[in-house]
Amino acid sequence: MEVYWHDACLGHDTGSGLWELPGRWDWLDVPEPHPENAARLRTFRHALERGPVAPHLTWATGRFATDEELSRVHTAAYLAELRAACEARTAVEVNTVVGPGSWDAIRAAAATALAAYESVAAGRTRLAYALVRPPGHHAQPGLADGYCLVNNAALVAETARRAGRRVAVLDWDVHHGNGTQEVFRDTPDVLTISVHMRHGPWGANHRQTGSPAESDASNINVELSLGAGDTAYRRALAEIAFPALAEFGADLLVCASGFDGSAFDPNGRHNLTADGYRSIGRAVAGLGLPTVLTQEGGYLRGYAALCLHTLVEGLLGLDLLADPLAYVPDDAQLVDVDLARARSTLPTWDFARVTAR
Numbered sequence: 459m460e461v462y463w464h465d466a467c468l469g470h471d472t473g474s475g476l477w478e479l480p481g482r483w484d485w486l487d488v489p490e491p492h493p494e495n496a497a498r499l500r501t502f503r504h505a506l507e508r509g510p511v512a513p514h515l516t517w518a519t520g521r522f523a524t525d526e527e528l529s530r531v532h533t534a535a536y537l538a539e540l541r542a543a544c545e546a547r548t549a550v551e552v553n554t555v556v557g558p559g560s561w562d563a564i565r566a567a568a569a570t571a572l573a574a575y576e577s578v579a580a581g582r583t584r585l586a587y588a589l590v591r592p593p594g595h596h597a598q599p600g601l602a603d604g605y606c607l608v609n610n611a612a613l614v615a616e617t618a619r620r621a622g623r624r625v626a627v628l629d630w631d632v633h634h635g636n637g638t639q640e641v642f643r644d645t646p647d648v649l650t651i652s653v654h655m656r657h658g659p660w661g662a663n664h665r666q667t668g669s670p671a672e673s674d675a676s677n678i679n680v681e682l683s684l685g686a687g688d689t690a691y692r693r694a695l696a697e698i699a700f701p702a703l704a705e706f707g708a709d710l711l712v713c714a715s716g717f718d719g720s721a722f723d724p725n726g727r728h729n730l731t732a733d734g735y736r737s738i739g740r741a742v743a744g745l746g747l748p749t750v751l752t753q754e755g756g757y758l759r760g761y762a763a764l765c766l767h768t769l770v771e772g773l774l775g776l777d778l779l780a781d782p783l784a785y786v787p788d789d790a791q792l793v794d795v796d797l798a799r800a801r802s803t804l805p806t807w808d809f810a811r812v813t814a815r
């Protein structure tokens with residue numbers, strides 16, 4: 459497996475405040491770093507470079523995206539506004555901050571994801587992981603949202619679509635992949651699947667609900683109740699996402715890979731464990747599809763790094779690290795209801811009719 463990296467991704471400085479909110483919080487003795495920060499990505503890299511999975515990985519350097527590449531999924535007006543906003547520290551959206559290093563980071567994240575795709579497309583590897591930031595899956599054609607500026611996963615998918623691939627995007631970040639849903643809203647030949655917690659819309663730049671009511675013939679939302687854990691994700695993939703990928707006939711998979719579904723994440727209310735992420739990796743690898751993964755969320759950096767490590771173990775068929783924090787119970791009593799609700803909005807899909815209970 460190849461891991462794609464670019465140092466410029468570290469130059470996106472999101473500052474500090476009251477957790478993700480920029481500005482002055484004088485009543486805090488020590489402001490909190492913005493959760494989407496450079497230390498987080500450095501920790502992820504370190505885990506893969508120094509952890510027991512290290513000998514199984516090769517590393518490659520990405521590149522900077524061109525304007526033409528970015529314009530495949532974003533409007534020219536949005537990109538011009540974003541570039542201008544990056545000239546000074548600016549909150550482009552309530553909790554999404556940019557500054558002088560951000561434009562290079564944005565371009566590096568985008569084309570490092572493309573470089574990962576190019577390696578898979580050329581047959582040099584079947585699995586490539588773009589370890590990048592800022593994340594992308596909330597970014598819409600003309601809107602920043604939720605720490606996301608350019609939609610890296612959508613850019614890979616659109617580039618592959620233009621090359622004639624039958625592409626599906628599978629998103630297991632704990633938040634709805636609303637940006638990817640919007641990019642491909644009128645593109646039925648790209649399948650988008652998002653498995654996420656029930657969080658609903660959260661503001662002017664995030665009006666999508668993420669509910670199964672937004673599902674259609676090429677978009678599937680699997681909205682899991684708060685508290686969902688390893689069992690819920692395993693079943694959502696096995697009973698909905700994977701049958702959909704097979705019926706759609708995907709020949710390339712793009713995974714929006716977040717670790718904020720972990721039991722210890724401050725930005726999520728789900729209960730995945732490191733073992734659960736290993737199972738996701740194993741299941742995805744079992745599909746046998748050429749696969750490009752882009753880094754999305756995951757904000758308790760130490761545990762998220764462990765989850766990245768175990769996901770990669772799963773992708774490679776390995777079982778190396780024990781989880782020192784694996785004491786959170788997995789409550790699966792709402793899974794049947796959640797999955798039945800997700801299937802009920804998929805009338806055009808054969809698998810949903812066959813497996814409906």
Ligand SMILES: [Zn+2]
Binds near residue numbers: 631632716718754
């Ligand atoms: Zn997220």
